[in-house]
Amino acid sequence: MTGSAATGPLLPGLDPAAFAAALADFRVAVGAQWVFTSEADRASYLDPFAIGDPQAHAAAAAVAPATTDELALVLAAANRHGVPVWPVSMGKNLAYGTAAPALRGSVVLDLKRMNRILEINEELGYALVEPGVSYFDFKAELDRRGSRLWMSGAAHSWGSVMGNALEHGVGYTPYGIHAETICGMEVMLADGSLVRTGLGAIAGSREWQVFKWPFGPNWDGLFTQSNFAVVTKMGIWLMPEPEAMAGFTISVPAKGDLAQLVDTLRPLRLDDTINATYTIANAWRQSTAGMQRAELWQGAGAIPEEVVARHLASRGRGWWNVIFNVFDHVPGGIDLRIAKIRQHFAAHMPQATITHTSWKKGEPQQPWMRQEVSLAPFAIVDWRGSPGGHSDFGPVVAAVGERVTQVYDLIERRFIEHGLDPWVGMFGMGGRALIFVADMLYKRDDPEMTAACQRLFRTLCREVAEMGVGLYRAHITFMDDAAAMHTWGAAQDTSGGGAGALPRLNDRVKALLDPGHILAPGKQGIGSRRP
Amino acid sequence: MKGRLIATVVRALCLTGIGFGAGAGVVAAQDRAAPAPVSAAALPRTGEQIFAAKCVFCHDATGWGTRSLARRTPPGQSELLNRQVLPPALVIHAVRRGIGSMPQFTPTEISDEELAILAAWLDARGRPAASAP
Numbered sequence: 001m002t003g004s005a006a007t008g009p010l011l012p013g014l015d016p017a018a019f020a021a022a023l024a025d026f027r028v029a030v031g032a033q034w035v036f037t038s039e040a041d042r043a044s045y046l047d048p049f050a051i052g053d054p055q056a057h058a059a060a061a062a063v064a065p066a067t068t069d070e071l072a073l074v075l076a077a078a079n080r081h082g083v084p085v086w087p088v089s090m091g092k093n094l095a096y097g098t099a100a101p102a103l104r105g106s107v108v109l110d111l112k113r114m115n116r117i118l119e120i121n122e123e124l125g126y127a128l129v130e131p132g133v134s135y136f137d138f139k140a141e142l143d144r145r146g147s148r149l150w151m152s153g154a155a156h157s158w159g160s161v162m163g164n165a166l167e168h169g170v171g172y173t174p175y176g177i178h179a180e181t182i183c184g185m186e187v188m189l190a191d192g193s194l195v196r197t198g199l200g201a202i203a204g205s206r207e208w209q210v211f212k213w214p215f216g217p218n219w220d221g222l223f224t225q226s227n228f229a230v231v232t233k234m235g236i237w238l239m240p241e242p243e244a245m246a247g248f249t250i251s252v253p254a255k256g257d258l259a260q261l262v263d264t265l266r267p268l269r270l271d272d273t274i275n276a277t278y279t280i281a282n283a284w285r286q287s288t289a290g291m292q293r294a295e296l297w298q299g300a301g302a303i304p305e306e307v308v309a310r311h312l313a314s315r316g317r318g319w320w321n322v323i324f325n326v327f328d329h330v331p332g333g334i335d336l337r338i339a340k341i342r343q344h345f346a347a348h349m350p351q352a353t354i355t356h357t358s359w360k361k362g363e364p365q366q367p368w369m370r371q372e373v374s375l376a377p378f379a380i381v382d383w384r385g386s387p388g389g390h391s392d393f394g395p396v397v398a399a400v401g402e403r404v405t406q407v408y409d410l411i412e413r414r415f416i417e418h419g420l421d422p423w424v425g426m427f428g429m430g431g432r433a434l435i436f437v438a439d440m441l442y443k444r445d446d447p448e449m450t451a452a453c454q455r456l457f458r459t460l461c462r463e464v465a466e467m468g469v470g471l472y473r474a475h476i477t478f479m480d481d482a483a484a485m486h487t488w489g490a491a492q493d494t495s496g497g498g499a500g501a502l503p504r505l506n507d508r509v510k511a512l513l514d515p516g517h518i519l520a521p522g523k524q525g526i527g528s529r530r531p
Numbered sequence: 532m533k534g535r536l537i538a539t540v541v542r543a544l545c546l547t548g549i550g551f552g553a554g555a556g557v558v559a560a561q562d563r564a565a566p567a568p569v570s571a572a573a574l575p576r577t578g579e580q581i582f583a584a585k586c587v588f589c590h591d592a593t594g595w596g597t598r599s600l601a602r603r604t605p606p607g608q609s610e611l612l613n614r615q616v617l618p619p620a621l622v623i624h625a626v627r628r629g630i631g632s633m634p635q636f637t638p639t640e641i642s643d644e645e646l647a648i649l650a651a652w653l654d655a656r657g658r659p660a661a662s663a664p
Binding site: 034036040041043044045046048049062064091092094098099110112113132136157292373374375376378379381382386387388389 | 598
């Protein structure tokens, strides 16, 4: 299927001869078998959960280098012919566009073949990986070595260890804010030059992956959720195996208990008693467990609140459900954490029902520990039937009950108005904020439903921005909308465009590092060329 | 039952490093200055190994894919390893383009050659069972 004469959608204004010349150069760079142009191969890079027509983000082709030398040749050709490339690692950014580019007609720069685990350092607790290493790959290698280091996995294991961290993904261990575990990168700039960040800039360094704040600015953050360079290697910290764990489930009865729940959890998370991400699930999110939507509701619009409430009551569950794991490296320490959590809830939220289970080093691992690789979360995709899809609205909200409730109430109301089940989880990744994942679950072949999702997302962007709230991540369909929420300093925009100060800075950095705008134009709204 | 046994075996292969892990090159710390080149195209793959690497996590006895297929296939046919009729063209179409809610696979995840081997293996598995009395 490779190497046919077929072509995908070309970038508006791009000379077909220039595109053909770029493809020819790509084939010289990586070998003809690693340049994908046929209709079937291009289809494999479409977004499987597209919110509307997947062709709106169709790639013109894909090219897959295996080394940084090949990558440099690809970028040189892209610059020479004015063809933008969209880098992906495993290409499994599911719910956010998967491998598809923001800008239709871009060429997917598929880094799956750059798949080496360059180092796992057992003594210092870090690894150095390339983009194409999946969680499956990484866990298998840790197990093969009998490593005492634990991986903080994402919700599904198909994705890239590097890609998830670069996209600010979340896990469920004390290392669960994956972007914060990044330590040291090698990146290739648009002109093909390689740079190592942090102490990697010292020739012969053995400290590249062990300290994040050496002499000079820390650049690692600039290369997450951005399009300033292609990350070719990344250091990531790994947690030593704990002495013990406990897994908590806390059920809270009433819808009006949310603010109290958030304020009760906050001090425990802030002082690290709860030392990993907690998840608060609302009633609709809990209702999906092991069910199809049609078993619960077959009427029009969102499942009514009273139907959900009855269903939960029949299962003996409250309106809110919290799950989290806690970890301790000191023998006996886990019992102190368990006791403190229980006492704190007894004092501040006595109406909550708390259960926990526990594990100690040497015992067989159990599913609640979330240490095994898995694709189980995909089960939600079929909630409304097949072919299903999902994407989420993800505001970042200070972990203050009153503020969280204000944002939650708005989201629930707007979802219902748009005919969508308000399937909401709130993730306490750190102590000071909750990351909402308000999931839009839709049927991909229902154009009215996907159009409603688009209206809903954009409405919420406007409304939460008015509250001073921004997002943590967004599907490629909405990257410009999410970027436009950053309006602070817009009055100083002398161009008259009304862009905020930060988006203007991003665009200035982009123009400096990538003047041809060949790296992922439109990623996070930076250097967007969409009409 | 046949499918369950094989799924257990292929999952064990995955957990021992054969399967998903086989796709990633591993370079020891002392080799950092001169890492070994990747040669993904040279990976030996049988249909069973490819299934273990790419399919089993959704298509074993209890996987999401099997549960999803159970809603629209005849009884006993939701688990791919028990499927009596599974034409290669359908497998190739589903893998490369996705089907239902299953996302598609790119040619860097599973090459055309590997996909043909996988499809032929699944097809051959079904045929004897289909003709059994």
